[in-house]
Amino acid sequence: MKKNISKYNIHTDKWGNLVALEGNDLIPFHIRRVYYIYGVQKGVRRGFHSHKKLEQVLICVHGSVKILVKTPDEEEIVTLNKPNEGLYIGPNIWREMYDFSEDAVLLVLASAHYKESDYIRKYDDYLKYYEKKVRGSK
Ligand code: T46
Numbered sequence: 001m002k003k004n005i006s007k008y009n010i011h012t013d014k015w016g017n018l019v020a021l022e023g024n025d026l027i028p029f030h031i032r033r034v035y036y037i038y039g040v041q042k043g044v045r046r047g048f049h050s051h052k053k054l055e056q057v058l059i060c061v062h063g064s065v066k067i068l069v070k071t072p073d074e075e076e077i078v079t080l081n082k083p084n085e086g087l088y089i090g091p092n093i094w095r096e097m098y099d100f101s102e103d104a105v106l107l108v109l110a111s112a113h114y115k116e117s118d119y120i121r122k123y124d125d126y127l128k129y130y131e132k133k134v135r136g137s138k
Contacts, residue, residue, distance in 0.1 A: 006057075008084045019084045021057075021109070028088065029055045029111040036061075036107045040100035047096040049121045052129070055111040057086040063104030068096040072130055080106070092134050094126055 008026060011018040023031040040046065047068075058067060064081035071093060078087050086109075089095060097106065112118070120126045 004088050005078065006086045006088065007082075008086065010084050017083075021086075023109075027057050027086075027109055031109045032112050033110040033114065034108070035110070036105055037097075037100075038105040040065075040104060042100075042102070044100065045096055045098040048094075048123075049119050050094045050126045050129075051091050052118050052120065052133075053091050053112065054115075054118050055088070055090050057088050057109045059083065059086045059107045059109075061105050061107045063101035064099070065097055065101070065104050065106055066099040068094075068098070070094045071134075072127060092130060094123065 006026065008019050008021060011020070021027050023029065037046070058080060060080035061083045064079060067078045067080060067087060067089075069076055069078065069087075069089060080087055100106070120129055
């Protein structure tokens with residue numbers, strides 16, 4: 001599964017903390033879009049899709065959230081609750097985000113502009129796409 005968790009350096013001084021992220025370096029792609037999700041109500045589950053090409057790094061800069069990442073072969077639940085920890089999610093991985101704390105702010109760095117045609121939003125379509133494009137190309 002093309003995903004991994006990175007810990008970023010925190011610059012701490014008497015004035016507080018600073019985390020710096022640079023594209024093509026700590027973030028393994030050129031950052032073309034930044035968005036953030038917050039104010040998610042208790043019990044809400046988001047995501048339910050995969051991307052054909054998009055690469056992203058998810059950082060919960062405040063609060064906590066759980067991320068389910070899965071392929072037809074494996075699945076894992078990652079808890080993000082540190083502002084210096086990023087979860088990289090590559091293409092062709094199904095994701096769901098849930099258990100947002102009330103104060104959660106989920107920051108996302110993305111490798112491309114928003115493009116609906118890059119999404120696969122139905123799980124059945126994802127399974128078919130995965131068989132054909134991912135397994136089929138191995
Ligand atoms: C992902 C997870 C982690 C835009 O207009 N521009 C944007 O850049 C994004 C991300 C969304 N939108 C619109 C599209 C929908 O009308 O905002 C609405 C909510 O988007 P969506 O339902 O896709 O949100 P999530 O939380 O399910 O998923 C988002 C990202 O879309 C997705 O790429 O991996 O966060």
